[in-house]
Amino acid sequence: MKNSCSKLRRGRLLVGVLTTTCLLLLPALRAAAWGFFGHRLLNRLAVYTLPPELIGFYKANIDYLTVNATRPDSRRVVVPDEAPKHFLDVDRYGPDALATLPHKYADAVARYGEDSLLCHGIVPWNVALMKGQLTAAFRAQDADRILRLSADLGHYVADACVPLHTTRNYNGQLTGQRGIHGLWESRLPELLSADYDLFTGPAPHLDDAPEAIWAAVARSHAAVDSVLLFERELTKAFPEDRKYGYEQRGNATVRTYSREFSRAYHARLNGQVERQLRYAARLIGAFWYTCWIDAGQPDMSKLPAQPSAPEQLRLAQEARQAAAAAPAVNVPGHEE
Numbered sequence: 001m002k003n004s005c006s007k008l009r010r011g012r013l014l015v016g017v018l019t020t021t022c023l024l025l026l027p028a029l030r031a032a033a034w035g036f037f038g039h040r041l042l043n044r045l046a047v048y049t050l051p052p053e054l055i056g057f058y059k060a061n062i063d064y065l066t067v068n069a070t071r072p073d074s075r076r077v078v079v080p081d082e083a084p085k086h087f088l089d090v091d092r093y094g095p096d097a098l099a100t101l102p103h104k105y106a107d108a109v110a111r112y113g114e115d116s117l118l119c120h121g122i123v124p125w126n127v128a129l130m131k132g133q134l135t136a137a138f139r140a141q142d143a144d145r146i147l148r149l150s151a152d153l154g155h156y157v158a159d160a161c162v163p164l165h166t167t168r169n170y171n172g173q174l175t176g177q178r179g180i181h182g183l184w185e186s187r188l189p190e191l192l193s194a195d196y197d198l199f200t201g202p203a204p205h206l207d208d209a210p211e212a213i214w215a216a217v218a219r220s221h222a223a224v225d226s227v228l229l230f231e232r233e234l235t236k237a238f239p240e241d242r243k244y245g246y247e248q249r250g251n252a253t254v255r256t257y258s259r260e261f262s263r264a265y266h267a268r269l270n271g272q273v274e275r276q277l278r279y280a281a282r283l284i285g286a287f288w289y290t291c292w293i294d295a296g297q298p299d300m301s302k303l304p305a306q307p308s309a310p311e312q313l314r315l316a317q318e319a320r321q322a323a324a325a326a327p328a329v330n331v332p333g334h335e336e
């Protein structure tokens with residue numbers, strides 16, 4: 001089942017590559033939810049939701065948390081089972097999926113089999129698992145692990161807040177809207193986030209962290225219809241040469257959604273991307289804070305203020321591996 005899923009995804013990948021590179025270069029190269037820009041912004045914003053006892057440690061490491069916010073996406077090219085951790089195709093499980101999908105991973109495995117789950121994504125189960133790991137790292141007062149898990153957990157929580165990460169039609173490929181993934185999660189924040197109000201206030205303690213991430217998935221999934229519908233409606237009003245434009249990115253000229261179309265989409269969505277960014281930043285902070293509380297509120301001032309030398313070496317090595325393995329195209333699992 002897993003193999004057939006991988007083959008299916010790889011087949012989809014090839015078709016996707018051929019069509020998307022012709023049609024729309026930039027979003028085709030973006031597999032990351034929120035794009036690199038958005039993930040980095042979110043981990044950074046989340047630091048400012050933390051209480052005084054925690055914010056010192058996180059602020060001292062804000063560059064680490066920012067830079068490493070995208071590491072899970074880089075890992076997709078070297079770690080075979082990384083991809084499913086970033087999404088959940090809710091609509092693979094029928095119209096009542098959110099009411100019927102078991103929230104305990106063991107129960108879900110018993111019902112669907114692990115291969116099938118991995119095929120359709122496991123983001124909420126993975127976040128729940130990592131919540132336990134980060135709590136354990138706080139309990140052990142292991143600064144390296146706290147940092148590593150915080151950066152990663154921030155990424156996956158952010159992914160769960162992207163509507164198109166909760167549907168099999170993740171890039172509009174089933175409805176003739178290929179490229180919409182990058183439009184929503186990369187193009188709009190990169191273009192407009194300077195105007196967004198992203199202040200969220202303090203992160204709350206999550207009394208039931210697993211349920212909080214399932215609620216985030218449900219909220220994201222509820223937005224899928226409008227994400228697709230508004231793009232479809234606007235497309236009718238925009239001739240092709242006004243919908244797309246060319247922009248300089250480094251040395252390359254890329255074809256992407258025009259500024260005019262992007263702004264019109266933002267207006268039609270009535271600030272949805274801004275709201276989701278705010279929601280995600282607060283939820284990331286809430287997960288970090290909850291892990292710390294549930295670990296018994298260890299004194300963070302006693303921990304080393306920076307990642308250790310071995311950890312920095314390990315990170316550099318991981319980055320080298322990812323760079324060496326980085327394909328020219330995307331990898332299986334919401335690959336476009």
Ligand SMILES: [Zn+2]
Binds near residue numbers: 031032033073155159
């Ligand atoms: Zn991701």
